[in-house]
Amino acid sequence: xxxxxxxxxxxxxxxDAGYPDPPPRMGFFTDTSVCIxxxxxxxACKEWNEVPATGLDLLGTxxxxxxxxxxxxxxxxxxVEQRRPDFRWLxxxxxCKHCTHAACLDVCPTGALFRTEFGTVVIQEDxxxxxxxxxxxxxxxxxxxxxxxxxxxKCTLCYDRVGVGKTPACAQACxxxxxxxxxxxxxxxxxxxxxxxxxxxGVPEARLYGHDPGDGVGGDGAFFLLLDEPEVYxxxxxxxxxxxxxxxxxxxxxxxALTVVAAVAAAFAGCSSxxxxx
Amino acid sequence: xxxxxxxxxxxxxxRPVIKAPVWGRAIPxxxxxxxxxxxxxxxxxxxxxxxxxxLRRTGRVTAAGAVGASICLLVSDLGRPDRFHHLLxxxxxxxxxxxxxxxxxAFGTASGVAAAGEFxxxxxxxxxxxxxxxxxxxxxxxxxxxxxxxxxxxxxxTGVLLADTAVPSWHEAYPHLPRxxxxxxxxxxxxxxxxxxxxxxxEPARRLALAGMALELAGTRTLERRLDLLSEPYRNGRAxxxxxxxxxxxxxxxxxxxxxxxxRIVAALSGVALLAASVATRFAIYEAGVASATDPxxxxxxxxxxxxxxxxxxxxxx
Ligand code: SF4
Ligand code: SF4
Numbered sequence: 001x002x003x004x005x006x007x008x009x010x011x012x013x014x015x016d017a018g019y020p021d022p023p024p025r026m027g028f029f030t031d032t033s034v035c036i037x038x039x040x041x042x043x044a045c046k047e048w049n050e051v052p053a054t055g056l057d058l059l060g061t062x063x064x065x066x067x068x069x070x071x072x073x074x075x076x077x078x079x080v081e082q083r084r085p086d087f088r089w090l091x092x093x094x095x096c097k098h099c100t101h102a103a104c105l106d107v108c109p110t111g112a113l114f115r116t117e118f119g120t121v122v123i124q125e126d127x128x129x130x131x132x133x134x135x136x137x138x139x140x141x142x143x144x145x146x147x148x149x150x151x152x153x154k155c156t157l158c159y160d161r162v163g164v165g166k167t168p169a170c171a172q173a174c175x176x177x178x179x180x181x182x183x184x185x186x187x188x189x190x191x192x193x194x195x196x197x198x199x200x201x202g203v204p205e206a207r208l209y210g211h212d213p214g215d216g217v218g219g220d221g222a223f224f225l226l227l228d229e230p231e232v233y234x235x236x237x238x239x240x241x242x243x244x245x246x247x248x249x250x251x252x253x254x255x256x257a258l259t260v261v262a263a264v265a266a267a268f269a270g271c272s273s274x275x276x277x278x
Numbered sequence: 279x280x281x282x283x284x285x286x287x288x289x290x291x292x293r294p295v296i297k298a299p300v301w302g303r304a305i306p307x308x309x310x311x312x313x314x315x316x317x318x319x320x321x322x323x324x325x326x327x328x329x330x331x332x333l334r335r336t337g338r339v340t341a342a343g344a345v346g347a348s349i350c351l352l353v354s355d356l357g358r359p360d361r362f363h364h365l366l367x368x369x370x371x372x373x374x375x376x377x378x379x380x381x382x383x384a385f386g387t388a389s390g391v392a393a394a395g396e397f398x399x400x401x402x403x404x405x406x407x408x409x410x411x412x413x414x415x416x417x418x419x420x421x422x423x424x425x426x427x428x429x430x431x432x433x434x435x436t437g438v439l440l441a442d443t444a445v446p447s448w449h450e451a452y453p454h455l456p457r458x459x460x461x462x463x464x465x466x467x468x469x470x471x472x473x474x475x476x477x478x479x480x481e482p483a484r485r486l487a488l489a490g491m492a493l494e495l496a497g498t499r500t501l502e503r504r505l506d507l508l509s510e511p512y513r514n515g516r517a518x519x520x521x522x523x524x525x526x527x528x529x530x531x532x533x534x535x536x537x538x539x540x541x542r543i544v545a546a547l548s549g550v551a552l553l554a555a556s557v558a559t560r561f562a563i564y565e566a567g568v569a570s571a572t573d574p575x576x577x578x579x580x581x582x583x584x585x586x587x588x589x590x591x592x593x594x595x596x
Contacts (some may be wrong), residue, residue, distance in 0.1 A: 130357015152356025234290030257430035
């Protein structure tokens with residue numbers, strides 16, 4: 001494959017999904033350099049989306065007692081404590097990336113996962129039958145099965161709020177504007193300006209993550225400004241949508257199927273017929 | 279409390295980057311039963327076309343039973359089994375599970391009719407059941423051939439099912455898994471035939487046992503050796519032990535298939551070993567994938583290498 005089919009490469013996802021005249025693609029720019037780790041986003045998301053509580057978890061990992069994005073945590077604030085060069089804290093509010101090429105959506109066998117007119121990726125809870133395929137397909141470990149419920153759950157980028165012109169609950173609640181919501185084009189420009197500013201202010205380690213439409217998932221609808229390598233925050237350094245390789249996988253399966261047929265034909269061909277055996 | 283994570287450390291508190299599959303034992307078991315059903319349908323069709331009635335009956339009944347079990351396993355593993363029919367809402371070539379659903383639905387129907395054809399003689403001779411009794415054998419024959427036509431897809435698509443995920447040791451194995459699974463399917467079906475068919479009819483099953491197990495063992499060798507870091511999960515821990523057990527059982531099954539030409543008992547023992555080898559291999563591959571998803575190094579290290587080969591992603595970092 002040359003990487004330019006609609007299974008990979010840069011494109012605008014809503015028209016690709018069949019919306020003839022969609023509104024601009026909407027997304028998040030999460031600027032971790034101003035995150036104060038207050039977790040207002042986690043709480044606002046839970047309240048608005050009626051996401052169940054997980055009980056009291058004390059993980060012993062810094063101030064992070066959420067641990068990861070799960071079926072019951074659609075925003076997750078990571079806390080990294082570092083002693084290099086001086087002590088510093090990295091804080092980052094993680095979320096579903098609303099990938100341009102979303103593996104979860106590609107592999108969903110029921111059509112529960114769908115692309116919205118805003119270019120975001122949403123699970124329809126009345127369709128999902130909990131087959132679980134989207135869960136290991138996501139290169140960021142976002143989707144998860146809810147215990148006792150059986151279905152898969154993740155961030156909807158507040159599809160209900162965005163549909164009526166409102167801001168998603170997390171971005172609304174963020175007191176430092178670490179989480180910014182808006183048309184993706186604008187957010188990408190704003191992020192470039194912010195990076196330039198930080199570099200000229202002496203923060204050379206600042207870098208964008210998920211902003212590049214040329215990356216392995218065609219760019220993220222929710223992208224980030226980070227202050228260290230992605231894996232330090234628990235993010236994959238170079239994610240690729242698994243379905244990019246799917247045409248090659250089907251071809252290998254086709255060859256294997258021919259091998260199977262050949263093996264069976266060879267096993268029967270030339271065997272003496274049973275009647276003539278003693 | 280906890281030690282601060284050093285800068286540039288490869289993970290966030292050692293937590294997984296991706297989510298491991300949430301499937302239980304039902305899915306690796308299904309990998310086996312689905313393969314068995316496919317292999318058995320092919321054996322049955324070959325037996326039908328070459329006049330081996332016991333082998334044909336064994337194949338058809340095994341195929342129908344194993345595909346029935348497969349469907350039960352797949353439905354029971356859903357988070358919402360009562361919504362299994364949502365799988366039939368759409369047909370999506372980008373979802374191997376959707377493709378598999380349609381293949382197994384068609385295969386299940388065909389192999390059910392084929393197996394029913396074997397029991398036509400037990401129906402009463404007269405009345406509507408008698409008519410059914412005369413229609414069933416030819417219908418069973420057509421259905422059996424149709425099932426065999428779908429069987430190669432059923433035997434191999436499961437390799438794509440596992441590979442089309444972010445699970446590192448599955449995804450990177452995509453060139454090898456379908457052929458390995460196809461071989462395993464043939465070997466397991468040959469195993470049932472060696473147990474059930476008389477020596478006079480078993481020659482094709484013996485040959486198929488050798489060919490299928492050779493494909494399976496060559497495939498597992500490749501997984502253990504050729505995937506660099508991502509081969510590790512196939513060698514270590516429970517997955518490694520299962521894979522090695524599968525190799526020993528598979529080799530024993532092959533030897534038994536050769537030596538069992540004149541002994542029903544040796545042939546049957548060889549059949550049992552072939553079936554056990556296939557089960558062990560399916561579980562080993564499943565568990566290796568879970569292990570590779572759980573340890574973040576298998577996600578992070580190959581991705582960093584890939585990125586570094588392309589040159590620095592952020593020019594300002596030099
Ligand atoms: S981050 Fe994962 S869950 Fe979110 S759209 Fe991408 S593949 Fe789907
Ligand atoms: S668990 Fe639900 S959303 Fe995920 S792939 Fe299956 S049906 Fe689709």
